[in-house]
Amino acid sequence: MKNLKRRLISCFLASLLVMSVGCKTSGVITTPGKPRDENLIKIALASKDITAGVTFGIKIKRALLADGKISKATSSAITTYLTKIQTATDELAAKSLEFDTFTAGKADLFKLFTALEDARKDLVTNGTIPGFTGVTAETFTAIDAGFNVLSPMFSGGGQ
């Protein structure tokens, strides 16, 4: 029992280590001559997380459909939601490149974030696969990792 507890603690520490690296912006350098803006870097990294979540979501969706565990209608609905999320993510990432500071682009970026947030709500509300919440939760975790970074930045709206 004691040994199990130690193993659990050590696994938790290892997980923390992996998570702490995933959240940092220090791996991103600034283009010479441009100001460093942590929020714009966060948008780039969050877009990467969300895109990885969509990639994973496509694989899971296909596997479940092939196994006959979800209907074509459910698969089709998830395809629509994932397409909306990816499109909104691409637009947000591309728009962020037009600005050197987050403050300068916040109003425009907020509009695109809102579209992305709506697409995510659709997926979470309507795209959950009954009986496979554990599997879909992994997809949502990857997508939510990006949202957890973006949401505080836009918590005050576009002002």
Add this chain to the structure above:
Amino acid sequence: MTFDIHKLLQIAGQIATEAGQFGVPYVGLAGAIGTELDKLISNLADAKGVTREQVIADVQVAGAANLIELAKDAANQE
């Protein structure tokens, strides 16, 4: 010589797991090793990092690939 951040993290995880079997003080030590490795990784990334423009370029490539795959699925499901 290429630097594999995922391999390093895997090794760090193994160190923490193995050290955990020898008692709480060693778990703390493993945590300290993890913290220092974390700093090392950050410094290495800073020294040889990518720009946000490069990150977004990667996102656009991966995003386009996702949209192609989703379009294929949509076509097949109709």
